[in-house]
Amino acid sequence: xxxxxxxxxxxxxxxxxxxxxxxxxxxxxxxxxxxxxxxxxxxxxxxxxxxxxxxxxxxxxxxxxxxxxxxxxxxxxxxxxxxxxxxxxxxxxxxxxxxxxxxxxxxxxxxxxxxxxxxxxxxxxxxxxxxxxxxxxxxxxxxxxxxxxxxxxxxxxxxxxxxxxxxxxxxxxxxxxxxxxxxxxxxxxxxxxxxxxxxxxxxxxxxxxxxxxxxxxxxxxxxxxxxxxxxxxxxxxxxxxxxxxxxxxxxxxxxxxxxxxxxxxxxxxxxxxxxxxxxxxxxxxxxxxxxxxxxxxxxxxxxxxxxxxxxxxxxxxxxxx
Amino acid sequence: xxxxxxxxxxxxxxxxxxxxxxxxxxxxxxxxxxxxxxxxxxxxxxxxxxxxxxxxxxxxxxxxxxxxxxxxxxxxxxxxxxxxxxxxxxxxxxxxxxxxxxxxxxxxxxxxxxxxxxxxxxxxxxxxxxxxxxxxxxxxxxxxxxxxxxxxxxxxxxxxxxxxxxxxxxxxxxxxxxxxxxxxxxxxxxxxxxxxxxxxxxxxxxxxxxxxxxxxxxxxxxxxxxxxxxxxxxxxxxxxxxxxxxxxxxxxxxxxxxxxxxxxxxxxxxxxxxxxxxxxxxxxxxxxx
Numbered sequence: 001x002x003x004x005x006x007x008x009x010x011x012x013x014x015x016x017x018x019x020x021x022x023x024x025x026x027x028x029x030x031x032x033x034x035x036x037x038x039x040x041x042x043x044x045x046x047x048x049x050x051x052x053x054x055x056x057x058x059x060x061x062x063x064x065x066x067x068x069x070x071x072x073x074x075x076x077x078x079x080x081x082x083x084x085x086x087x088x089x090x091x092x093x094x095x096x097x098x099x100x101x102x103x104x105x106x107x108x109x110x111x112x113x114x115x116x117x118x119x120x121x122x123x124x125x126x127x128x129x130x131x132x133x134x135x136x137x138x139x140x141x142x143x144x145x146x147x148x149x150x151x152x153x154x155x156x157x158x159x160x161x162x163x164x165x166x167x168x169x170x171x172x173x174x175x176x177x178x179x180x181x182x183x184x185x186x187x188x189x190x191x192x193x194x195x196x197x198x199x200x201x202x203x204x205x206x207x208x209x210x211x212x213x214x215x216x217x218x219x220x221x222x223x224x225x226x227x228x229x230x231x232x233x234x235x236x237x238x239x240x241x242x243x244x245x246x247x248x249x250x251x252x253x254x255x256x257x258x259x260x261x262x263x264x265x266x267x268x269x270x271x272x273x274x275x276x277x278x279x280x281x282x283x284x285x286x287x288x289x290x291x292x293x294x295x296x297x298x299x300x301x302x303x304x305x306x307x308x309x310x311x312x313x314x315x316x317x318x319x320x321x
Numbered sequence: 322x323x324x325x326x327x328x329x330x331x332x333x334x335x336x337x338x339x340x341x342x343x344x345x346x347x348x349x350x351x352x353x354x355x356x357x358x359x360x361x362x363x364x365x366x367x368x369x370x371x372x373x374x375x376x377x378x379x380x381x382x383x384x385x386x387x388x389x390x391x392x393x394x395x396x397x398x399x400x401x402x403x404x405x406x407x408x409x410x411x412x413x414x415x416x417x418x419x420x421x422x423x424x425x426x427x428x429x430x431x432x433x434x435x436x437x438x439x440x441x442x443x444x445x446x447x448x449x450x451x452x453x454x455x456x457x458x459x460x461x462x463x464x465x466x467x468x469x470x471x472x473x474x475x476x477x478x479x480x481x482x483x484x485x486x487x488x489x490x491x492x493x494x495x496x497x498x499x500x501x502x503x504x505x506x507x508x509x510x511x512x513x514x515x516x517x518x519x520x521x522x523x524x525x526x527x528x529x530x531x532x533x534x535x536x537x538x539x540x541x542x543x544x545x546x547x548x549x550x551x552x553x554x555x556x557x558x559x560x561x562x563x564x565x566x567x568x569x570x571x572x573x574x575x576x577x578x579x580x581x582x583x584x585x586x587x588x589x590x591x592x593x594x595x596x597x598x599x600x601x602x603x604x605x606x607x608x609x610x
Contacts, residue, residue: 015451022448026464141592143540145547146581149563153574164571254453258544262567272456273548276463284460292452 008303012296019292020068020285027281028060054080067282071289077282081274087282090271091290097167098255098267100178104187106252109194114241116195117202122229124207132199139196145258148189152262155185165264186263190256194248201244205237212236238309246302250295337601344597350590357403358410365400370555372396381575390575393565396555402579404557409587412472413538417531419477424484425520425527431485432492433515439489446486454479458541459550467553472545476538487530491523525602532595536588543584559584 042050051057054077055066070077076087120132139147156164163170163182171181209215210233218232257269264270268287275283338344357364366386373395381390381398389398431442449457461475495501496519504514543560545551552558559580566576 011447015448018444018448019451023460026460029464137592138589141536141588142585143544143588145544145563146584149566149570149577149581152570153577157571157574251453257455257459257548261548273459273550276459276550279463288452288456288460291456295452 005300008300012293012300015296016289016292019288020071021064023285023288024060024064024067027279027284028063054078067285071286076286079275079283080280081278081283087286090283091268091286094266094271095255095268095290097265098260098269099253101167101183101186101190101259101265101267102252102255104183105190105194106249108187109191109248109252110198110245112191113195113198114202117199118206118229118234120199121203121206121210129203132203136196136199139192140200143258144189144193144256145262147192148185148259148262151185151189165262167263167265167267182263186259186265189262190252190259194252197248198241198244202237202241205239205241206233209233209236239306242302242305242309246299246305249302250298253298254291254294334601338597341597341600343593344601347590347593347595347597350586351594354406354587354590355410357406359407361404361407365397365403367397367400369400369404369557370396371400378569378573380573389579390573392562392576393569393573398575398579401557401562402559402583405559405562405580405583406587408469408552408556408558409539409542409584412469412476412542413535415473416476416480416538417534419473420480420484420534421527421531423477424481425488427481428485428488429492429515429520429523432489433496433511433519442485442489446482446489449479449482450486454482455541455544458545459548462545462550467550469552469556472542472551476541480534480538483530483534484527487526488523491526492519495519495522528602529595529599532591532598536591536595539584539588539591 048057055063058066067077074088076091079085079087079090082090116132116136120129123129152164155162162185164185166182167186168177168180168182173180215228215232218228223231255267255269257273259265260267260269261273268290271283272287274280275287361369373391375395376384376387376391377395378393379387379391382388383390387397387399389402392398392401427442431439458475458479461478462471465471465475492515496514501514501518504518509517542551542558543563546558546560547564549561549564551560562580563577563584566573566580570577
């Protein structure tokens with residue numbers, strides 16, 4: 001277990017290193033920089049001063065080493081687009097919003113998805129099952145910004161019920177600036193796809209377990225239907241559900257660029273787009289490192305969760321691909 | 322296992338495909354979109370970039386010449402929708418083609434010969450799957466600039482990974498099969514085994530991955546254009562139409578409704594087609610790639 005963990009952490013570190021090199025090289029591979037004189041001319045002395053201040057006058061490899069030695073101390077520099085703050089602060093602030101969106105979405109997607117999946121599996125081949133299957137295949141296929149647009153058209157434009165955008169900045173709130181009416185549409189639009197995935201996985205795994213011999217035995221020995229479901233079916237259907245959880249959570253926690261820009265939410269995704277448009281090297285780099293780190297850690301946690309749920313799964317077992 | 326006489330694998334697969342109603346619906350939708358894309362000039366009433374300054378933001382059916390209205394600079398919306406199909410198809414089909422041309426040989430060589438080459442390829446795959454492909458695509462586009470060729474390049478860079486991974490995994494399992502040992506036993510060369518025995522057997526999952534890759538690319542192109550990072554004006558793109566409708570949607574609902582419907586229908590068509598292909602080509606495998 002320990003050696004497995006150490007191996008995984010080592011490979012995560014290697015991946016972060018590689019990601020940082022690739023992103024750094026890409027950002028510096030093109031002529032032009034954040035202080036190009038598109039928006040007005042600068043006196044040469046002033047420009048040289050700015051370049052020196054941000055370390056852009058040094059050779060690329062030196063800039064990289066410099067950057068990484070600071071990054072290891074959690075100093076990710078100063079965002080070019082907002083010089084009065086630090087990258088760490090700006091990312092912290094915007095990621096907090098993204099995490100709020102993500103956690104609400106996870107809560108909604110997983111409760112609804114699991115309930116719908118269980119219901120559809122239990123009433124297999126009924127009309128409810130057909131409806132759930134249809135909605136979930138729609139939800140997996142249709143992009144979330146399209147769903148978001150439809151929700152805006154229905155609930156904001158025609159019915160006038162909910163605000164069109166914002167995150168705690170428009171509409172009524174439940175607590176202070178949290179759980180507001182403008183949270184509803186982004187969360188619903190964002191949750192539909194993962195909900196569909198969860199519902200599909202849940203349905204499929206429950207249907208499979210319900211066909212097993214031990215379920216028939218449990219019924220035959222006179223257990224109540226609730227007990228059969230709770231003790232025998234659901235417990236064994238957990239593993240595929242954790243697979244779905246494990247692959248959806250990294251996505252949800254790092255946010256959706258599309259949802260954030262449709263609903264004008266100042267989250268990580270929106271800042272990533274403005275950073276790439278402005279060639280804001282420190283912000284781009286820090287976002288990439290954060291996202292790669294989160295993905296790596298969350299996938300590792302899912303793999304550990306497997307062993308806790310199913311003692312038959314052994315970590316580090318050789319598998320193809 | 323030999324198939325019964327007179328029925329090859331392909332006729333069998335074709336039969337399974339045509340019996341699947343959703344798959345046929347998908348095929349019809351996809352053929353329709355492809356038809357629009359190919360014959361866009363003949364089908365659309367106006368050129369996609371023809372601007373009428375006196376006909377800005379018309380509602381559908383408000384003017385007899387513009388059944389779907391006009392956009393914020395006075396271009397016929399129906400024509401732009403039709404040309405949007407061309408952009409979408411051009412990008413998605415070229416990206417998958419490039420992904421196949423790069424991913425298949427690299428995946429096959431890595432899987433079959435192993436060694437240092439396989440090590441390098443596997444590490445590249447590890448790194449590229451360590452963060453969302455979309456972030457990387459946006460970074461590349463911000464470096465290279467917008468436009469259709471750049472989008473194709475940027476999306477190909479992330480798409481070949483999937484094909485390479487699947488090909489490698491397929492070859493890795495197939496090369497341990499008895500027929501491969503038998504072929505080696507009767508003295509077939511390594512290349513002959515790879516091309517004549519392994520690749521044809523690995524084709525089904527690769528084809529399925531390709532067909533599911535198309536809606537992924539359609540989504541990516543629409544999404545990038547939606548964010549303003551994709552195709553440049555005046556080229557029509559459904560994603561860009563949705564993105565620029567955002568400011569007008571309170572009154573001019575049609576600007577958002579038609580392109581979103583086009584995106585949704587196209588993606589549904591391709592995923593039904595993909596599901597049908599998977600069930601037809603690989604009846605054993607029921608899990609989505």
